[in-house]
Structure formats: C-alpha cells, structure tokens
Amino acid sequence: MIQTDILIIGAGPCGLFTVFEAGLLKLRCHLIDALPQAGGQCSEIYPKKPIYDIPAYPSILAGDLVDKLMEQAAPFEPGFTLGERAEEIEKDEEGQFILTTNRGTKHRAPIIAIAGGLGCFEPRKPPVDGLANFEDHGVEYIIKDPEFYRDKKVIISGGGDSALDWAIFLAEGVAKEVTLVHRRTEFRGHLDSVQKVMDHAAAGRIRLMTNAEVVEVHGDTDLQSVVVKTKEDGMHTLATDHWVPLFGLSPKLGPIADWNLNITKNAVEVDTFDYSTNVPGIYAIGDINTYPGKLKLILCGFHEATLMVQSAFKRIYPDKNLVLKYTTVNGVNAF
Ligand SMILES: Cc1cc2nc3c(=O)[nH]c(=O)nc-3n(C[C@H](O)[C@H](O)[C@H](O)COP(=O)(O)OP(=O)(O)OC[C@H]3O[C@@H](n4cnc5c(N)ncnc54)[C@H](O)[C@@H]3O)c2cc1C
Numbered sequence: 001m002i003q004t005d006i007l008i009i010g011a012g013p014c015g016l017f018t019v020f021e022a023g024l025l026k027l028r029c030h031l032i033d034a035l036p037q038a039g040g041q042c043s044e045i046y047p048k049k050p051i052y053d054i055p056a057y058p059s060i061l062a063g064d065l066v067d068k069l070m071e072q073a074a075p076f077e078p079g080f081t082l083g084e085r086a087e088e089i090e091k092d093e094e095g096q097f098i099l100t101t102n103r104g105t106k107h108r109a110p111i112i113a114i115a116g117g118l119g120c121f122e123p124r125k126p127p128v129d130g131l132a133n134f135e136d137h138g139v140e141y142i143i144k145d146p147e148f149y150r151d152k153k154v155i156i157s158g159g160g161d162s163a164l165d166w167a168i169f170l171a172e173g174v175a176k177e178v179t180l181v182h183r184r185t186e187f188r189g190h191l192d193s194v195q196k197v198m199d200h201a202a203a204g205r206i207r208l209m210t211n212a213e214v215v216e217v218h219g220d221t222d223l224q225s226v227v228v229k230t231k232e233d234g235m236h237t238l239a240t241d242h243w244v245p246l247f248g249l250s251p252k253l254g255p256i257a258d259w260n261l262n263i264t265k266n267a268v269e270v271d272t273f274d275y276s277t278n279v280p281g282i283y284a285i286g287d288i289n290t291y292p293g294k295l296k297l298i299l300c301g302f303h304e305a306t307l308m309v310q311s312a313f314k315r316i317y318p319d320k321n322l323v324l325k326y327t328t329v330n331g332v333n334a335f
Contacts, residue, residue, distance in 0.1 A: 002079060004030035006312055007099055007109035009086045009256070012040020014286030014301030015115035016069040022309045023076030024325075024332060027316070030079035030107060032086045032099070034120045034254075036144040039066035041117060041287075042298075044249065055299060065298075075332055081105050083144045085120055087255045089282075097281065111312045114268060114277075114284040115301070116256055121249035126157070130217055138223025139243050146174055149242060153177040155226060157214055158246035164189040166246065168196050171205040179207040179238060181214055181228055209236075214243060256288070264290055274311030275304045281315060283308045 006022050008015040011033035019029045037043055039062075042051075047063030054060055060068075084101035089112065092098055099107045123141030125131060131139060143149075143166050154175045156167045159182040171178040180197060187194045201208040209228055215235075216227035226243050228236045253266050262269040262278045267290035270276060275283050285308050286301035294300075313322055 001098075002030055002081070002105070002107045004028050004079060004107065004109045005316060006030075006111045006113050006309070007032070007097065007107050008113045008115055009033075009099075010040060010115035010117055010286070010288070011035075011038035011080065011082070012115060012117045012286060013042055013065065013069055013298045014117075014305055015040070015113070016066070016073050017302045018113055018115060018285065018305040018309060019073035019076050019078040020069075020332075021306045022312070023073070024327065025309055025313045025322070027309065027313060028078075029076070030081070030109070032081045032084060032101060032107065034083070034085040036083040036142055038070060038080065038082070039063070042066050044121060051298070053297065053299060081107070083142070085254060086116075089259050095281075110281060110316050112282045113305075113308060113312070114256060114282065114288055115286045115305075116253075116284075116288040118251035118287055119256065119266070120252055120254035122252050122254075123245075123249055124247040126214065126245050126247060128214060128217055134217050134219060134223045134243075137221055138219060138241060139217065139245070141245060143244060143246075146170060149175045151176045152241040153179075153239065154242045154244065155179040155181060155214065155228075155238060155240045156244045156246060157181045158248075159184060159187045159189070160246065160248065161189040161193060163246040164193040164197055166244070167206055168193065168200060171200045177207070177240075178205065179209060179240070181209045181212050183211070183213050185210045214245070217243065267294075273307075275308040276311060283312065 005027040006029045008018055008029055008031045011031040015031050022029050042062035043066050049062050050059045052059055084103045087102045088100045090098050096108050096110050097112050149170055152175055156163050167180040200206040211231040212228050214226045215229045218225045225237050225239045268284035270284050270289045270291055272291050275285050277284050285304040287296045
C-alpha cells in the first residue's frame with residue numbers, strides 16, 4: 001500500500017506542478033499515470049512542438065517543459081506509479097481513499113487530485129481475430145521498458161514516430177530480431193528517423209515490410225507467430241516472441257466516469273473556489289475539469305493546482321494556520 005497526502009491521477013503538466021505547490025506546504029504527493037512516462041499530452045502528443053504561452057518562456061518545447069516541471073518537483077520527492085490506470089476508489093474506516101489500479105497496485109491518501117487531462121489514452125487496436133487472447137502474452141500496445149525485449153524476436157507495426165523510434169532503438173543491440181511492418185510505403189515520422197530505419201534495413205538490422213499488415217496471430221498461451229499480408233507477394237508467416245502494434249492512442253475518460261462525480265460533456269464539474277468536486281476530498285484540475293469560462297490551457301491548470309493544494313491542506317490539517325509565503329524569501333524548503 002502506497003501512502004501519501006495527495007494522490008494525483010495524471011502526471012501531465014498540471015499533475016506535476018501540483019507536486020511543487022503541495023511541496024511548499026509540506027504535503028507529499030504520489031502520481032499515477034496510465035502512460036509509461038510523465039508529461040501527459042506534452043510528452044505523448046507533441047514533445048517537439050514549441051509552446052508560446054508559458055509565462056516567462058517566450059518559446060519552450062513541450063518535452064522541455066516537462067523536464068523543467070520534473071526538475072522543479074524533484075526536491076519534494078514525488079512517488080510515481082506509471083503504466084497503470086487508476087481504476088477503483090473506495091474509502092476506508094478512517095475516511096482515507098483507497099485507490100486501486102488496473103494492475104492491482106493500492107494507494108491510500110486523504111486527498112485525491114484528478115489531473116487526468118483528456119482521460120486515459122487507449123491504444124488503437126488493429127482488427128485482428130483473437131488479438132485479445134495474446135494481450136500481455138506477446139502482444140503489447142505500449143513499450144514500457146525496452147529491456148523486456150532483450151534478445152527477443154519483435155515485430156513492430158506502424159508508420160509514425162513511435163514505431164520508427166522503437167524499431168531503431170530495439171535494433172541497436174537490444175532485440176535479437178526486429179521487423180517493421182507498415183501499411184504504406186511512406187512513413188509519417190521524422191525524416192531523420194525514416195532515414196535511420198532505411199539504413200538499418202539496408203544493413204540487415206531491421207526487416208522492413210511495407211505495403212503490408214499483420215492479419216493473423218497464432219500461439220498456445222503465448223504468441224508464437226503472426227501472418228503478414230503484403231500487397232506484392234501475399235502471405236508470410238513470421239515466428240516471433242512479440243508483436244507491438246503502435247497505431248497511436250486515443251483519449252477516453254475511462255474509469256473516472258464511474259466515481260460518482262458530476263460530469264458534463266466528459267469533464268468533471270468543479271467549484272472554482274478551490275477546484276473541489278461534488279465528492280469531498282476529491283479535486284479536479286487541468287483539462288479534465290469544467291466550470292464557466294474554463295480554458296484548456298496549461299497556465300490555467302497551474303493556477304488551479306495552486307489554489308487546490310491550499311484547500312487540500314486545510315482539509316488535512318483543519319486546525320493549522322496557513323500563511324502565504326514567497327519562495328523568494330527563504331527558498332523552497334523553508335515552508
Ligand atoms: C497539439 C497540442 C498543442 C497544444 N498546445 C498548447 C499550447 O500552446 N499552450 C497550452 O497551454 N496548451 C496547449 N495544449 C493543451 C495542453 O497540452 C493541455 O492543456 C495540457 O496538457 C493539460 O494538462 P493536464 O495535466 O491537465 O492533462 P494531460 O496533459 O492530458 O495529462 C493527463 C494525464 O492523465 C493520465 N490519466 C487520465 N486518466 C487516468 C487514469 N484513470 N489513470 C491513470 N492515468 C490517467 C493520462 O494518461 C495523461 O498522461 C496543446 C495540446 C495539443 C494536443
């Protein structure tokens with residue numbers, strides 16, 4: 001059981017900034033995210049795009065913003081449960097929330113801050129018969145830890161940056177054999193990544209199959225082979241340990257929709273006084289919440305996080321006085 005003061009669902013920019021603001025009040029935070037890395041939309045959708053409306057940064061790449069937020073949060077030693085979806089909430093006899101993830105990890109906290117953005121990013125799954133039987137038995141939709149594929153035969157499907165980047169990474173001394181299967185001949189990823197894949201293919205480190213798609217999966221309990229259909233020369237059966245279809249992720253509100261929260265148009269209703277929801281002890285900040293005048297902007301989520309932790313502090317310590325202090329006076333550890 002992981003115990004913390006504020007359990008944050010979603011490690012996007014708003015969740016990460018909450019760690020800093022809570023840390024100033026000496027509140028500990030633990031973040032849960034369904035994705036294997038922190039950063040939410042900034043890391044998953046547009047890490048290399050510049051953002052122009054972060055105060056004091058005329059321009060900053062979304063990925064760099066996440067690095068800075070991680071650095072700013074680091075002194076407060078947040079905990080992370082990554083690659084797991086927050087699934088069920090209940091209350092124990094002491095009034096604390098017990099949150100269980102889809103992988104069974106249990107967390108306990110007096111306060112829950114939902115910073116779930118657009119919701120969970122669900123993988124787009126290819127329409128292949130029997131696919132579900134091999135999920136976590138050779139079929140994965142996200143690469144969490146490349147070491148998992150060490151000395152294994154891996155087939156990756158997709159034509160975007162993640163498919164290209166992982167094919168390159170695994171081919172450079174990690175996997176035993178890497179095959180990249182793509183429906184078209186053109187790739188959507190960065191030109192330099194496409195060139196690298198071509199170079200690896202020419203050197204025999206990646207087997208490249210274009211105008212091709214995986215149409216069948218076979219095995220007993222674990223995946224043993226897939227059938228690839230190509231436009232030019234029909235069906236090929238390939239023996240493999242893993243098939244990783246990387247066709248992108250689409251956001252869904254997911255389990256949060258079942259937590260008895262007031263929801264309007266896929267967003268959680270909050271009171272703008274402190275961003276509390278209708279369930280005492282549960283707050284919602286960032287893209288996931290809604291209120292009159294709501295703007296889905298990172299800087300608005302930062303403001304919401306700042307006010308929210310003040311209210312959370314008062315809930316946890318109703319008898320303590322909270323006086324606003326400036327970080328410029330004594331640094332971040334003197335609060
Ligand atoms: C292309 C693009 C460009 C943008 N440009 C700008 C810009 O210039 N300026 C700006 O201010 N904003 C911009 N935005 C919007 C900005 O990215 C969002 O406002 C911001 O990411 C919201 O942050 P968040 O922390 O609320 O949520 P997100 O960044 O969406 O993070 C939420 C996290 O919660 C996780 N999650 C959800 N449900 C669960 C669950 N049940 N269990 C576990 N984890 C869960 C998700 O996996 C996700 O990682 C842009 C967005 C896009 C897509």
